[in-house]
Amino acid sequence: MRAFTPSRIAVPAVALLLLILFPLVARGSFPMHVMIMVFLFAMMGVAWNIMGGFAGMFSFGQAAFFGIGAYTSSYLLTAHHISPWIGMVAGGGAAAVAAAAIGIPCSNLRGHYFAIASIAFAEIVRIHFNNWKLIGAAEGLTLPMLDESFRNFMFHSTKAPYYYILLGFLILSLLVCAWVSTSRMGFYFRAIKESHEVAKVLGINFVRYRLAAIVLSAFLTAMAGTFYAQYILYLDPESVLILPISVQVVLVAMLGGAGSLMGPVIGAAILLPISEMTRVWLGYKGTGSDMMIYGTLIMLISVYQPKGVWGLLSGLGRRQA
Amino acid sequence: MSDQLLQQIVNSLLIGSVYSLVAIGLTLIWGVMNIINFAHGDFLMLGMFAAFWAYTLFGVDPLFSIPLCAVFLFLLGAAIYRFIVSKVMTGPVLAQLVVTFGVSIFLANLAVMLWTPDFRLIEKPLLAGTWTLGAVQLSVPKFVASVGSVLVSAAIYLFLKRAKTGKAILAVEMNRDAALLMGINTERINTLSFGLGAALVGIAGAFLAMYYYIYPQVGGLFGLISFCIVALGGFGSIEGAFIAGILIGFVQTLGGYFFDPAYKYAIVFLVYLITVWIRPKGLLGW
Amino acid sequence: MTGGPLLEVQGVTKRFGGLLANDQVSFTVGGGEIVSIIGPNGAGKSTLFNCITGFYRPDAGRVLYQGREITRLGADRICKLGIARTFQIVQIISDMTVLENVMTGAFLRSARSAAARERAADILRFTGLSEKRDAAATSLTIADKKRLEVSMALATRPRLLMLDEAMAGLTPVELQEMIALIRKVRESGITLVVVEHVMEAVMELSDRVVVINSGKKVVEGRPEAVVVNPEVVQAYLGERYRAGR
Numbered sequence A: 001m002r003a004f005t006p007s008r009i010a011v012p013a014v015a016l017l018l019l020i021l022f023p024l025v026a027r028g029s030f031p032m033h034v035m036i037m038v039f040l041f042a043m044m045g046v047a048w049n050i051m052g053g054f055a056g057m058f059s060f061g062q063a064a065f066f067g068i069g070a071y072t073s074s075y076l077l078t079a080h081h082i083s084p085w086i087g088m089v090a091g092g093g094a095a096a097v098a099a100a101a102i103g104i105p106c107s108n109l110r111g112h113y114f115a116i117a118s119i120a121f122a123e124i125v126r127i128h129f130n131n132w133k134l135i136g137a138a139e140g141l142t143l144p145m146l147d148e149s150f151r152n153f154m155f156h157s158t159k160a161p162y163y164y165i166l167l168g169f170l171i172l173s174l175l176v177c178a179w180v181s182t183s184r185m186g187f188y189f190r191a192i193k194e195s196h197e198v199a200k201v202l203g204i205n206f207v208r209y210r211l212a213a214i215v216l217s218a219f220l221t222a223m224a225g226t227f228y229a230q231y232i233l234y235l236d237p238e239s240v241l242i243l244p245i246s247v248q249v250v251l252v253a254m255l256g257g258a259g260s261l262m263g264p265v266i267g268a269a270i271l272l273p274i275s276e277m278t279r280v281w282l283g284y285k286g287t288g289s290d291m292m293i294y295g296t297l298i299m300l301i302s303v304y305q306p307k308g309v310w311g312l313l314s315g316l317g318r319r320q321a
Numbered sequence B: 001m002s003d004q005l006l007q008q009i010v011n012s013l014l015i016g017s018v019y020s021l022v023a024i025g026l027t028l029i030w031g032v033m034n035i036i037n038f039a040h041g042d043f044l045m046l047g048m049f050a051a052f053w054a055y056t057l058f059g060v061d062p063l064f065s066i067p068l069c070a071v072f073l074f075l076l077g078a079a080i081y082r083f084i085v086s087k088v089m090t091g092p093v094l095a096q097l098v099v100t101f102g103v104s105i106f107l108a109n110l111a112v113m114l115w116t117p118d119f120r121l122i123e124k125p126l127l128a129g130t131w132t133l134g135a136v137q138l139s140v141p142k143f144v145a146s147v148g149s150v151l152v153s154a155a156i157y158l159f160l161k162r163a164k165t166g167k168a169i170l171a172v173e174m175n176r177d178a179a180l181l182m183g184i185n186t187e188r189i190n191t192l193s194f195g196l197g198a199a200l201v202g203i204a205g206a207f208l209a210m211y212y213y214i215y216p217q218v219g220g221l222f223g224l225i226s227f228c229i230v231a232l233g234g235f236g237s238i239e240g241a242f243i244a245g246i247l248i249g250f251v252q253t254l255g256g257y258f259f260d261p262a263y264k265y266a267i268v269f270l271v272y273l274i275t276v277w278i279r280p281k282g283l284l285g286w
Numbered sequence C: 001m002t003g004g005p006l007l008e009v010q011g012v013t014k015r016f017g018g019l020l021a022n023d024q025v026s027f028t029v030g031g032g033e034i035v036s037i038i039g040p041n042g043a044g045k046s047t048l049f050n051c052i053t054g055f056y057r058p059d060a061g062r063v064l065y066q067g068r069e070i071t072r073l074g075a076d077r078i079c080k081l082g083i084a085r086t087f088q089i090v091q092i093i094s095d096m097t098v099l100e101n102v103m104t105g106a107f108l109r110s111a112r113s114a115a116a117r118e119r120a121a122d123i124l125r126f127t128g129l130s131e132k133r134d135a136a137a138t139s140l141t142i143a144d145k146k147r148l149e150v151s152m153a154l155a156t157r158p159r160l161l162m163l164d165e166a167m168a169g170l171t172p173v174e175l176q177e178m179i180a181l182i183r184k185v186r187e188s189g190i191t192l193v194v195v196e197h198v199m200e201a202v203m204e205l206s207d208r209v210v211v212i213n214s215g216k217k218v219v220e221g222r223p224e225a226v227v228v229n230p231e232v233v234q235a236y237l238g239e240r241y242r243a244g245r
Helices: A006-025 A029-054 A062-080 A084-103 A111-131 A160-182 A184-194 A196-201 A206-232 A243-256 A263-285 A289-304 A308-314 B003-033 B040-058 B062-083 B093-115 B140-162 B164-174 B176-181 B186-208 B216-233 B238-258 B261-278 C045-052 C075-081 C098-106 C113-127 C142-155 C172-187 C199-205 C223-228 C230-237
Strands: B130-133 B136-139 C007-016 C019-029 C034-038 C060-065 C083-085 C160-164 C191-195 C208-213 C216-221
Touching: A006 A160, A029 A062, A029 A160, A029 A184, A029 A206, A029 A243, A029 A263, A062 A084, A062 A111, A062 A206, A062 A243, A084 A111, A084 A206, A111 A243, A111 B093, A111 B216, A111 B261, A160 A184, A160 A206, A184 A196, A184 A206, A184 C098, A184 C113, A196 A206, A196 C075, A243 A263, A243 A289, A243 A308, A243 B093, A263 A289, A263 A308, A289 B093, B003 B040, B003 B136, B003 B140, B003 B164, B003 B186, B003 B216, B003 B238, B040 B062, B040 B093, B040 B186, B040 B216, B062 B186, B093 B216, B130 B140, B136 B140, B140 B164, B140 B186, B140 B238, B164 B176, B164 B186, B176 B186, B216 B238, B216 B261, B238 B261, C007 C045, C019 C045, C019 C060, C034 C045, C034 C199, C045 C060, C045 C160, C045 C191, C075 C083, C083 C142, C098 C113, C098 C142, C113 C142, C142 C160, C142 C172, C172 C191, C172 C199, C191 C199, C199 C223, C208 C223, C216 C223, C216 C230, C223 C230
Parallel strands: C019 C216, C034 C191, C034 C208, C083 C160, C160 C191
Antiparallel strands: B130 B136, C007 C019, C007 C060, C208 C216
8 A cells, every 4th residue: 555645645636626627717618528528438447447457357348338328327218207317327237237247158258358258249239229129229319308407417508517427427436446456356356367376276256256347347337328328418329339439448548557546547638638639620521530540549559658657657666676 | 941041051151151261361360479450350341442443443353353462461461560560569468459459440441531431342243143053042253252262261271281381380379489499480470470361361352342342341340250250269270260250151141040130240249259158268279 | 183184185086188197096184294295297296286276176086175075166165165275387466566465365364455464464474575575576586486475375374285396496595495484384283285396395394295106196105215115216216316315
């Protein structure tokens, strides 16, 4: 455990203060939108870290949990007028069930094998939702325009409430992640990441703990999905259940430093503004040049900074025997 | 056996053999370098476009574009390995997984930029039409693609087992350190294998171009399916990739026929997940 | 120690395809003993270890721990029951410090971080790694890594500790330190079964020796007796031991 030195408290406190003040100084809704996207992917990156960075299960299928969360709460709202807050918990639960369903067959898979299985799983979900009339199939699902209120989880005149709610979600996710990393669960996750032999020899039931990691990760990711639905007010499988979203989540975690607490926040803070801005400046032309830049960025990050920014910083602190 | 079922079985073999060729290219790269080439589907797409442009601009039939596609993709694959992928080989596993995603996104969108997202089709291939064999309708281009794929698969299999370079590739696949000790230049083998894997899928692209729609995003689903095939057959196993490719051809076609065509790929992925649960290393993998 | 033997291995047999790695191997281990398992390379010693500790399932035979059958239990259950082991190739957790590694073992018996940390610190004092507690596990020498692996195993509070070639790759000084550590472990009340190639260690430490060759148990007995057994000498030890020590 690192001590609570002045810099360890001062830096996050100042950052938090700046984030809280940001909506008051931001001009126009685009900067707010970018920050909301940063928070969204930071939250999903933190959730990914729990199963990927800590437990070594590199999921390239987080979009499935994102989509399940978004669709569950939106369907409950649209068809049964159930509050999105309750829907969010239901979405988390649905995602947790899906996580358990995929976690059991994949409990022996590692590395590349697990990655492919996660992609296959996400594709199954996407194809199914594309054909499922109940939730709109390929046409998508439009959320009803309710009066703006916290209770309705919907705001029309300004993005600020969305901003603060998501910031709250992000902080919650970070707290969960921090708790996991210092608890027995976190240690066991890291043992599982090392190898199944090490885990078994220390008495760890690695199937059970792998499941726990996936379920926890899925629940948080689904919460992000519900937020997204309430923010955009429209869902379709080709926007929420696609591989590029899953890849972006992994990138955010990797760029920041997989396995570190704040890594995904840093990663999102760097990556999302770039991807949003290139999309706005170049994407509308349909030439794909924004995505080419994105692809190049991915290659550069993988080659030159694979351990992420956080890895760079913390590597300076580690003692040698 | 009903006529319809017989037709479906034939269709399964037709698509399955092309899948096999695509998968063999992928498993070669995986076996030698332990890296999943997420850009594999995009190599296929480029092979298809190469055949298309050869046809449209120079009137070369896809059948004769095969050497062109093979060479083009070989050089591209080798270059991508040499200048991009080789640099992450010593890095974390995560970086290795992600870098080819970057290549994939880049290539797919390069195609969009160069050629627009429009769907293209080769209107009048040399080998066209349909044969009728009893109750079965056999599309000639599909048949040629299928037979061609099997021949190329056999050729590459023989190359790996008999030729000196081929055996060197297999040696690196089995035990990299031992191969190094034997004086094999593993870095050169890596480059060669990546190029060869790309060339194989480029050839498959030329075959597919005879009858399939050609567009920048076509690589996506083919790529995903080829990952499943390779994982099913066992990473690194050429025989496994071939058998699994045919198997998946059956799963896809019969699954779509008996259940719902819209779900045929979902069924493929489901079968893959179930199989990998029972045999995590695939049917023939190590 | 109450009652019968701590560990009973009865007719354990394990096949890999055509290879009979373990062929009806039987022996017992009493509480407080140090038993060594020796034999040429490929004799089946590690396979036997894996069969006993739940990493492999024997094709035939039984393993009894404290009178209770554990033959088909998984490795993590067996660890919970009180059998810990190390591996030929040291298994430690690379992205953790020395202390964190041992804590991971301690968590088996203490759910809370503070208690696990305390226990881990105690273990590190016992095994002599206290000064290196905050070092990255990967930065240790091979001897210290082995010591760490033993520490991790001890943190799970075993009654039986099984060491797989703990002496391999150690310098003479490190060897003596490891022997001393093993003695210390026994003195703390833990029974030991060790697979070893290094004969000096086997002679110094063992109460009894079990000799395995080609999957079968050849002989078992006190080290002095085993060493002069003609079959053992011929198969394994070589002329200089037979010349009489």
